[in-house]
Amino acid sequence: MLDLIEPxxxxxxxxxxxxxxxxxxxxxxxxxxxxxxxxxxxxxxxMFVLLGAETVAMFQVLIYVGAITVLILYGVMxxxxxxxxxxxxxxxxxxxxxxxxxxxxxxxxxxxxxxRDSATVxxxxxxxxxxxxxxxxDFAFPFEVASVLLLAAMVGAIVLVKRDED
Amino acid sequence: MPLGxxxxxxxxxxxxxxxxxxxxxxxxxxxxxxxxxxxxxxxQAIIQDRLGPLHTGPWGLLQTFADAIKLLGKEDIxxxxxxxxxxxxAPSIVFSPMLASYVVIPFAPGIVGADLNVGLxxxxxxxxxTVLGIVIAGWASNNKYSLIGGLRSxxxxxxxxxxxxxxxxxxxxxxxxxxxxxxxxxxxxWQLNVLVLPLAFVTYFIAGLAETNRAPxxxxxxxxxxxxxxxxxxxxxxxxxxxxxxYGEVTVVSSIVTTLWFxxxxxxxxxxxxxxxxxxxxxxxxxxxxxxxxxxxxxxRLRIDQLMSLCWKVLIPLTLTNLVITATLLLVFxxxxxxxxxxxxxxxxxxxxxxPYVQRRRLVALRERLRTAA
Numbered sequence: 228m229l230d231l232i233e234p235x236x237x238x239x240x241x242x243x244x245x246x247x248x249x250x251x252x253x254x255x256x257x258x259x260x261x262x263x264x265x266x267x268x269x270x271x272x273x274m275f276v277l278l279g280a281e282t283v284a285m286f287q288v289l290i291y292v293g294a295i296t297v298l299i300l301y302g303v304m305x306x307x308x309x310x311x312x313x314x315x316x317x318x319x320x321x322x323x324x325x326x327x328x329x330x331x332x333x334x335x336x337x338x339x340x341x342x343r344d345s346a347t348v349x350x351x352x353x354x355x356x357x358x359x360x361x362x363x364x365d366f367a368f369p370f371e372v373a374s375v376l377l378l379a380a381m382v383g384a385i386v387l388v389k390r391d392e393d
Numbered sequence: 394m395p396l397g398x399x400x401x402x403x404x405x406x407x408x409x410x411x412x413x414x415x416x417x418x419x420x421x422x423x424x425x426x427x428x429x430x431x432x433x434x435x436x437q438a439i440i441q442d443r444l445g446p447l448h449t450g451p452w453g454l455l456q457t458f459a460d461a462i463k464l465l466g467k468e469d470i471x472x473x474x475x476x477x478x479x480x481x482x483a484p485s486i487v488f489s490p491m492l493a494s495y496v497v498i499p500f501a502p503g504i505v506g507a508d509l510n511v512g513l514x515x516x517x518x519x520x521x522x523t524v525l526g527i528v529i530a531g532w533a534s535n536n537k538y539s540l541i542g543g544l545r546s547x548x549x550x551x552x553x554x555x556x557x558x559x560x561x562x563x564x565x566x567x568x569x570x571x572x573x574x575x576x577x578x579x580x581x582x583w584q585l586n587v588l589v590l591p592l593a594f595v596t597y598f599i600a601g602l603a604e605t606n607r608a609p610x611x612x613x614x615x616x617x618x619x620x621x622x623x624x625x626x627x628x629x630x631x632x633x634x635x636x637x638x639x640y641g642e643v644t645v646v647s648s649i650v651t652t653l654w655f656x657x658x659x660x661x662x663x664x665x666x667x668x669x670x671x672x673x674x675x676x677x678x679x680x681x682x683x684x685x686x687x688x689x690x691x692x693x694r695l696r697i698d699q700l701m702s703l704c705w706k707v708l709i710p711l712t713l714t715n716l717v718i719t720a721t722l723l724l725v726f727x728x729x730x731x732x733x734x735x736x737x738x739x740x741x742x743x744x745x746x747x748x749p750y751v752q753r754r755r756l757v758a759l760r761e762r763l764r765t766a767a
Contacts, residue, residue, distance in 0.1 A: 258476070258479065258529075258532060259478075262482075262525075265525060281509060281511050281515075282511050285511050285514040285515055285518045286514075288518045288519075288521075289517065289518045289521055292521070292522055293518065293521025293524070293525075294521070294551060297524050297525055297528060297547055297551060298551075300525070300528050300532070301528065301544065301547050301548075304532045304544065355511060355571060
C-alpha cells in the first residue's frame with residue numbers, strides 16, 4: 228500500500244501542474260494568473276521532492292514563489308480591480324497562437340514519447356553536497372559568468388530607473 | 394507482519410503520526426498565541442507602569458480566552474467591493490507556511506516532525522512565502538491603505554530576507570550542516586554558537602523582527618498611519634488567523650534563534666530524561682519571545698526610508714563582510730573556530746560602537762542639506 232503513495236502523489240501533482248498552468252494562460256484576471264503561477268511552482272517543487280531533490284525543491288520555492296511571484300504581484304497590484312468575471316476565455320489571437328503552438332507541441336510530444344528507459348539518476352543527485360560541488364567546482368566558470376551577467380542586468384536596471392537629482 | 398511503534402501496523406502508523414503531529418502543532422500555535430497575547434499585554438503593562446488585564450480570571454489570565462471566543466463568534470464580514478476569492482484565501486496563505494515550518498523544529502532528542510537534511514533552508518523558504526499572502530490580502534481588500542500596507546510588506550520582507558539568509562549561512566558554515574537536528578546536536582554543554590557568532594545572532598534577530606512584522610518594523614500594519622494596513626478590511630476569525638500567523642511566526646523565529654545559537658534542547662538532565670529537552674527548548678524560545686515584546690514596548694516605529702536604509706546600507710554590507718571573513722577564517726584555520734569567534738566579537742563591537750556615530754553624522758549632513766535647500 229505504501230508503494231501506491233508515490234504514484235498517487237505524482238498523479239495529483241501532475242494534474243495540479245497542468246491544470247494550474249492552463250489556468251495561468253486562460254484566466255481572465257492577471258492576479259489570478261499570478262497566484263496560479265505560484266501554485267504551479269509549488270507543485271513543481273513537490274515533483275522535485277518526489278525525485279529526491281529536496282534542495283532543488285527548496286530553492287524552487289524560495290526563488291520562484293518567495294521572490295519572483297511576489298515581484299510580479301508587486302507590479303500587478305498597481306492594476307485596478309475590475310468587475311470582470313473570473314471565467315476562462317480564449318484570447319482573440321487564437322488562430323495565430325494555434326499556428327505557433329502546434330508545431331512546437333508535435334516536437335515536444337515526439338521527444339516525450341521517444342523516452343523508453345528512464346535516465347539513471349545518481350542517488351541523492353539533488354542533494355546539497357553534489358549540487359554545491361557541481362556549481363562551485365565543476366561548473367564554477369559558467370556560474371561566475373552568469374553572476375556577472377546578472378550583476379550587469381541589475382546595474383543597468385538601476386541606471387535606467389535612477390532619476391537625476393534636482 | 395512488521396510492527397511499527399506501539400505495536401501499530403506501519404501503514405496505519407504513518408498517517409496516524411501525521412494527524413497527531415498536525416493536531417499537536419495546531420494546538421501549540423493556538424495556545425502559544427493565547428499565551429503570547431497575555432504575556433504581551435502584561436509585559437507592555439509592566440513596562441508602561443500599568444496593570445494590564447486583571448479582572449477576567451485570576452490575574453486576568455482568561456482575558457485572551459474571552460477575546461478568542463469573541464472573535465470566533467463575530468460575524469464574518471466581507472466588503473462588497475473586495476475580491477472574493479483572494480480575500481478569503483489570503484489568511485490561509487499567510488497561516489499555512491507558518492504551520493508547516495514546525496515540521497523541522499527539534500523540540501527534544503528524537504522529538505521532531507522530520508529531520509530534513511535541508512531543514513534550515515526549508516524554514517527560510519516557508520518564511521518567504523508569508524509575503525505572498527500579505528500582498529494578496531492588501532490587494533484583495535480594494536482599499537488604498539491596505540494596498541500600501543501590502544506594498545510595504547513586499548518591499549520589507551524581500552529586503553530583509555537577504556541579511557536573514559546571510560546570517561544563517563554564517564552559522565551553517567561553522568556548523569557544517571543544514572539539518573536542524575544536526576545543528577542542535579553540534580552545541581552540547583556550553584559550546585553555544587552564540588559564543589562563536591554573536592554578530593550573526595544580532596543581525597538575524599533584527600532581520601527576524603522585520604520578517605515577522607513586529608515593532609519597530611511593523612510598517613505594513615501601522616495602525617496610526619495606515620489604519621492597520623493590510624488588516625483594515627479583515628475582522629473576526631480571518632483577522633484572528635493573521636494574528637495567529639504572526640505569533641506563530643514569532644515563535645518560529647525564536648525557535649530558529651534557540652536552535653542555531655543557543656543549543657536547542659541542551660540543558661541539565663537532558664541525557665537522563667530526553668523529554669526534559671522540551672522544557673529547555675520552550676523556556677529558551679519564550680525568552681526570545683519576551684525579548685520581541687520588550688523591543689515592541691521600547692522602540693518607536695521606523696519610517697519606511699529608515700527601514701530600507703537600515704537593511705541595504707547597514708545590515709547587508711555587515712552580514713556580507715561577516716560571511717566573507719568567516720568563510721576565509723574557516724578555510725585558513727579548518728580545525729578551530731576561535732579565530733572566527735574573535736573576528737565576530739570584534740565586528741559586533743565595531744557595529745555597536747560605530748552605528749550611533751554614523752547615524753549622528755548622517756543626521757547632521759541631512760540637516761545641513763535641508764538648511765541649504767530652505
